[in-house]
Amino acid sequence: MAKAALVIPEIPFQSRGLDRKQTWWERLRKGDEVVHLITLAGGWSILVITALLVQHLWVYSRLSRHAFGWHFLVDSTWDPVNGVFGAWPFVYGTVVTSLLALAISIPIGLGSAIFLAELAPRKLSNALTFLIELLAAVPSVIYGLIGIFLLIPVLFTVVPYFQKYFGWIPVFNGTFYGVSYFSASIVLSIMVVPFIISISREVLIAVPVSQREAMMALGATKWDVTWRAVVPYARQGIMGSIFLSLARALGETMAVTMVIGNVAQVSTSLMAPGYTIAAVIANEFTEATGDLYLHALIELGLVLFAVTMIFNALARLLMLTMKGHEVVG
C-alpha cells in the first residue's frame, strides 16, 4: 500500500490506466454500473418486445403465407368454410376509408392549424388547442358509439337529399343503409384531425419570424405570407403529421368496425357498406376455427403492421429532419 502510493505519482500515464480499471469496479461498488445495467435492460426490452412482435406475427401467419403467397392480397374470395382466403375487400376498404378520411381532415386540420398558429392570440390558441387535443383522448370505442347512435341517424336524413342531386355520380349512387365507407371515413377524419392540428400548429409556430418578415416586406397580405412563406417552410413537419394520421387511420379498429357495416365486398360507391383489415380481425379473430383461418387473420395483422410501420417511420424521419431544420434555421 505505502509502496504503491510512493511509486504511482512518478508514472502518471500508467497510473491513469490503473485508475480506469479501478474506476469501473469503483463505479460498480457505488452502484453506477448497476444502475446503468438495470436501466439498459429497461431500454433494450423495447427492442426485445418489438423483435418478438415481428417474429410472432411472421411465425403464426406461415400457413396462410405458404398457401396463398402474394395472391392473398389481391384475391377477393374470403370463404372460411372452404378455407379460401383473399383479403382484397379488406385492403380496398382500408385504403378507401383512410384516404377519404385524410381528404376530409387535411384541409380542415391545416386550416385550423393556420388559424391557431398565425391568427389567434397565443393564449386563446393554447386554450383551443387544449380542447382540440381532448378529441385525441376520447377512446375509439366512444367514437363508435357516437357514430352508431348520432352520426348514422343524421346521415340518414342528409344523404337522400344529397343523392337526389348527386346520385348520378357512380361514387354516390346506390341504396344508403347508414353503415358505409362514407360513415367510417367521417368518423376516422374526426379521430385524426386533432393530430394534424396539433403537430402542424407546432411546426408553423416554429417557423422563424424572419421568414414572415421577408414576405411582408414585399407587400404581401397576411394570407400570402402564411400560404407562400410559412406553410412551405413547414411542409416537412406537416407531411409528417399527415403520414402519422394516415398510419393511425389505417390501423383504427373499433370505431370503424362499428360503422362500416362489415360486409366483405368491393363497391365503387362510397355509400355502400364495406369492411376493413382491422375490422375483420376484430370481428372474426375469436371465432376463427382451424389453424389456416387463424393464420390468415394473423397475416392480415402482419400486413397492417408492415404498412403502418412504413408510414410511421416516414413520419418520424420527416419530423426528425424538420427538427434539424429548426436548429439550422
Place this chain on the structure above:
Amino acid sequence: MRASYPPLSRKITNALMLALTGLCTVLVLSVLLTILGYLFWKGASSLNIDFFTKNPAPVGQSGGGVKNAMVGTLKLLTLASAIGVPIGLLGGIYLSEFAGGWSAFTIRYTTDLLNGVPSVVMGIFVYTLVVLPMHHFSTLAGGIALGIMMIPIALRSTEDFLRAVPRSLREGGLALGASKSETIFTIVIPAAIYGIITGILLDIARVAGETAPLLFTAFGNLFDSRGWMHPTASLPVVIYNYAISPYDEWHRQAWAAGFVLLSGLLAVSVISRLILARGKKLSHG
C-alpha cells in the same frame, strides 16, 4: 397609390381565406362540443345506482349494471401499470442519463414505432404470446397487452422530462461528490417528478380506453372474474358489445358506461395537468 396596394382582389382573397381558417377551427370545436355534450346528456340520464353495484342482468330483463366491468378495468390497469411503468421509467432514465449514439437512436426510434403499432395488432401479438400457450383468455393476458402498450409513452415522457432538468443541477450533484446514480436518484428525478407522474397518468388514461387488444386477451365475462387467470369484463369491451347489440336496455347501459369511462379519462387528464402546473410553480419559485 399607396392606399390601393395590395389590390382589392388580393385583399378579398386574404379576408376570405383567413375567415375560412377560422371556420375550420369553429367546425372542429363544434364537433368536439357535440360529441361531449351528447355523450354527457345521454350518459348522465342513463346512470343509476344499480349501474355501479350490480352485474349484468340476463338478456331481456331490465336493470343490472357493469360492476364487474369496472372492477375488471381497474384490475387490468393495475397489472398494466405494474408492467409498463417500471420498464418505461428505467428505459427513460437510460435514454436520458446513460445512452448515447446509435444505442439511444435505435431505442428511441423503436419506441416511437412500437407506439404506432395498431392496437388490434398488439392484441394479436399478446394472443399468440400468452393466450395460445395458456389455452384460455385471462385478465393476465389483457394486462400484459395494455402494459406493453403503456411502455412507449411512459418511456418517452420520462426521457423528455428528465432531459428538461438543467445540466447545472447534475453538475452540482457530481461536484458535491455524489456518484452518478446518487445524482440521478436524489437530484435529477426529484426535479422532474411532477412531469414524470403527469406522463404516466396520461399514459394510463390512454390505455384505459383501449378496446381492440382486450377483445382477444381479456375477452369478456358476464360475471365477476376471480384472480388473474380467468377472462374478465372491461368497460371499453362492454361499451362495444352493448352498442352493437339489438337491445335498447343495453344501448342505454353502453351510453352510461361511455359516460363513466370518458369522465374518468377527462378527470385524469385535467388532474395531471394541474399536477404539472403545480410542479412548474414549485420549481420556479
